[in-house]
Amino acid sequence: MSLLEISTPATLxxxxxxxxxxxxMQHRVTTLGARLRPHVKTSKxxxxxxxxxxxxxxxxxxxxxxxxxxFFDAGFSDIFYAVAIVPDKLDRALALAERGCALTLLVDSPxxxxxxxxxxxxxxxxxxxxxxxxxxxxxxxxxxxxxxxGRLLDRGAARLKGVMTHAGSSYELSDPTSLGTLxxxxxxxxxxxxxxxxxxxxxxxxxxxxxTPTALSAHSLExxxxxxxxxxxxxxxxxxxxxxxxxxxxxxxVLTTVIGHxxxxxxxxxxxxxxxxxxxxxxxxxxxxxxxxxxxxxxGVPIEGLAFTSANQEHGLIDCSGLPxxxxxxxxxxxxxxxxxxxxxxxxxxxPSYQAVDAKGGxxxxxxxxxx
Amino acid sequence: MSLLEISTPATLxxxxxxxxxxxxMQHRVTTLGARLRPHVKTSKxxxxxxxxxxxxxxxxxxxxxxxxxxFFDAGFSDIFYAVAIVPDKLDRALALAERGCALTLLVDSPxxxxxxxxxxxxxxxxxxxxxxxxxxxxxxxxxxxxxxxGRLLDRGAARLKGVMTHAGSSYELSDPTSLGTLxxxxxxxxxxxxxxxxxxxxxxxxxxxxxTPTALSAHSLExxxxxxxxxxxxxxxxxxxxxxxxxxxxxxxVLTTVIGHxxxxxxxxxxxxxxxxxxxxxxxxxxxxxxxxxxxxxxGVPIEGLAFTSANQEHGLIDCSGLPxxxxxxxxxxxxxxxxxxxxxxxxxxxPSYQAVDAKGGxxxxxxxxxx
Numbered sequence: 001m002s003l004l005e006i007s008t009p010a011t012l013x014x015x016x017x018x019x020x021x022x023x024x025m026q027h028r029v030t031t032l033g034a035r036l037r038p039h040v041k042t043s044k045x046x047x048x049x050x051x052x053x054x055x056x057x058x059x060x061x062x063x064x065x066x067x068x069x070x071f072f073d074a075g076f077s078d079i080f081y082a083v084a085i086v087p088d089k090l091d092r093a094l095a096l097a098e099r100g101c102a103l104t105l106l107v108d109s110p111x112x113x114x115x116x117x118x119x120x121x122x123x124x125x126x127x128x129x130x131x132x133x134x135x136x137x138x139x140x141x142x143x144x145x146x147x148x149x150g151r152l153l154d155r156g157a158a159r160l161k162g163v164m165t166h167a168g169s170s171y172e173l174s175d176p177t178s179l180g181t182l183x184x185x186x187x188x189x190x191x192x193x194x195x196x197x198x199x200x201x202x203x204x205x206x207x208x209x210x211x212t213p214t215a216l217s218a219h220s221l222e223x224x225x226x227x228x229x230x231x232x233x234x235x236x237x238x239x240x241x242x243x244x245x246x247x248x249x250x251x252x253x254v255l256t257t258v259i260g261h262x263x264x265x266x267x268x269x270x271x272x273x274x275x276x277x278x279x280x281x282x283x284x285x286x287x288x289x290x291x292x293x294x295x296x297x298x299x300g301v302p303i304e305g306l307a308f309t310s311a312n313q314e315h316g317l318i319d320c321s322g323l324p325x326x327x328x329x330x331x332x333x334x335x336x337x338x339x340x341x342x343x344x345x346x347x348x349x350x351x352p353s354y355q356a357v358d359a360k361g362g363x364x365x366x367x368x369x370x371x372x
Numbered sequence: 373m374s375l376l377e378i379s380t381p382a383t384l385x386x387x388x389x390x391x392x393x394x395x396x397m398q399h400r401v402t403t404l405g406a407r408l409r410p411h412v413k414t415s416k417x418x419x420x421x422x423x424x425x426x427x428x429x430x431x432x433x434x435x436x437x438x439x440x441x442x443f444f445d446a447g448f449s450d451i452f453y454a455v456a457i458v459p460d461k462l463d464r465a466l467a468l469a470e471r472g473c474a475l476t477l478l479v480d481s482p483x484x485x486x487x488x489x490x491x492x493x494x495x496x497x498x499x500x501x502x503x504x505x506x507x508x509x510x511x512x513x514x515x516x517x518x519x520x521x522g523r524l525l526d527r528g529a530a531r532l533k534g535v536m537t538h539a540g541s542s543y544e545l546s547d548p549t550s551l552g553t554l555x556x557x558x559x560x561x562x563x564x565x566x567x568x569x570x571x572x573x574x575x576x577x578x579x580x581x582x583x584t585p586t587a588l589s590a591h592s593l594e595x596x597x598x599x600x601x602x603x604x605x606x607x608x609x610x611x612x613x614x615x616x617x618x619x620x621x622x623x624x625x626v627l628t629t630v631i632g633h634x635x636x637x638x639x640x641x642x643x644x645x646x647x648x649x650x651x652x653x654x655x656x657x658x659x660x661x662x663x664x665x666x667x668x669x670x671x672g673v674p675i676e677g678l679a680f681t682s683a684n685q686e687h688g689l690i691d692c693s694g695l696p697x698x699x700x701x702x703x704x705x706x707x708x709x710x711x712x713x714x715x716x717x718x719x720x721x722x723x724p725s726y727q728a729v730d731a732k733g734g735x736x737x738x739x740x741x742x743x744x
Contacts, residue, residue, distance in 0.1 A: 063686040086631045137632045259458045260509045279651035314435040352743040371724040
């Protein structure tokens with residue numbers, strides 16, 4: 001089967017770009033003296049994560065217990081579940097630890113820390129989430145709460161392993177100076193939290209930071225032991241606007257077929273609507289709004305003058321009015337196009353599997369999973 | 373298992389609301405003298421569609437060939453694939469017809485019409501798509517192309533069955549007068565197209581119109597034989613803003629658990645991020661922007677003063693600053709909430725199955741499918 005034969009819409013992974021992206025991040029993190037623990041929430045795909053491991057990654061990061069279970073069953077045993085655990089989910093998590101998974105949990109509240117420590121099941125490693133940029137969750141590195149949680153984790157079934165932070169506000173930046181500053185803030189906040197725990201005679205062997213933009217912008221990772229990043233494997237248009245990749249680095253695309261024309265309005269209609277692209281409009285407030293994606297030819301090269309302006313569930317509307325002369329007739333019904341996504345994590349999740357495209361254009365299905 | 377025990381995030385269907393919504397639309401369409409052919413793209417769930425059929429629906433509408441295949445395998449044989457077919461997809465569609473499915477295809481181009489008529493496989497019913505509101509696809513009811521396509525479908529393997537239109541711009545309206553006017557425009561455009569085909573001595577037994585807002589706003593369906601609508605089974609916040617339902621009609625919700633607090637910023641963090649809610653921000657430009665959804669208590673009653681302002685992949689951020697006194701502490705870690713979605717079709721698609729909630733609070737899993 002070739003790109004002209006498979007059923008559309010389909011989601012493609014360019015294997016060469018994937019390999020290059022994996023190599024780039026691995027090299028960078030290794031050079032800065034830390035380990036890389038990739039976040040598998042982006043791909044949820046064994047074939048992708050195996051390549052990250054082979055390139056030198058140590059362990060994986062997950063965003064759901066289902067990811068932890070799926071990857072443990074596939075042979076990955078060093079897993080960090082990087083969303084604050086609640087008592088409701090503890091049984092399911094500890095079941096995995098009891099099966100031999102080296103599972104690390106995350107907390108940012110005394111309540112959750114106490115629940116883990118009081119568990120009568122197996123012991124488990126726990127990290128404390130630190131808020132380094134006011135983005136989402138975590139305790140302040142200067143707070144009394146940090147130490148209080150540390151003490152709760154220094155007993156019973158809990159083993160305090162370290163601290164982690166995620167400077168998610170990096171997605172809102174777009175210049176190297178600001179990104180470098182935020183990366184340093186992420187690093188220093190987390191290192192500071194680790195120092196305070198150690199001063200309180202609490203163990204803190206791991207200092208884990210990361211997001212794709214900060215990982216690619218940090219000048220120093222002094223005191224950091226591991227970096228977490230996810231979207232770098234595929235990259236996407238949001239990351240293009242952040243300034244950490246080019247469209248030619250984006251490894252994920254949606255293959256689509258032209259199914260109609262609205263000649264009066266210079267529109268072509270394709271069979272990739274929002275169900276295929278996802279509703280993610282992450283570039284809407286960035287320097288360049290890519291609509292529902294960047295339209296490329298079958299080789300993955302952007303076509304100037306097209307704008308993916310609108311989408312219904314199974315219809316995408318591409319505006320051809322920016323083309324110099326021949327407009328919709330340049331794309332007869334049946335023409336195949338590739339669309340680079342705004343947000344790889346969201347677009348990938350719309351599909352039950354990928355098609356990996358090798359250097360010779362050969363296709364192989366790579367399964368992924370969804371759900372919780 | 374109860375709502376306090378199942379793993380979150382989960383998506384719930386309130387069976388009583390579902391039954392009421394199905395009854396309401398069926399009664400309305402029947403009263404106006406047409407048949408109802410529900411669009412199953414909203415639920416992709418056999419249990420839901422069986423209830424629509426038992427209430428009096430005739431046949432189903434699908435947006436993908438996968439939906440056609442899944443529902444045919446489950447015993448539904450009268451299926452209208454309401455997205456313009458392209459030659460690439462014809463083999464897969466005709467395979468279904470050869471297996472005994474009474475499949476109806478849709479075209480809006482001479483190219484696709486010619487491909488169907490020239491097929492050497494089985495014959496198949498075909499509808500012509502008419503553009504009634506400049507929303508998306510279809511040919512003008514006054515165009516020469518309508519008649520040209522009709523003539524192409526009057527021969528070979530094609531059987532011209534009728535005309536269809538979808539006034540999708542109804543989603544952009546919000547007052548009963550405009551909705552009534554658009555419903556009449558949808559009806560009259562499609563009836564006009566049918567008349568022109570009949571004047572040209574072409575068969576046109578079906579006149580199919582619909583969208584949930586126009587179906588609920590039409591004063592007359594004279595000349596129309598069937599109505600298609602989908603989202604009415606669940607309803608959602610976009611439909612609340614359009615003005616065709618109330619929040620208390622919405623049958624779909626996402627069950628979530630509070631996993632953290634940011635007390636300084638009056639935020640609670642829940643385990644329904646955009647992966648659970650979908651990235652659909654369909655209410656963003658409507659009269660009331662519901663953020664990522666309307667936050668309700670466990671009984672499904674909206675809680676005044678909360679705003680679901682932001683979401684990451686597995687984190688939802690709910691702003692409690694609008695509460696009168698006790699703010700985040702009203703929702704301890706572990707508290708369960710229900711979120712009404714902006715767009716039911718998009719939110720449902722994030723899950724592999726629903727949990728149906730009966731009048732006594734009992735839960736039963738209802739599977740759905742995704743993909744193409």
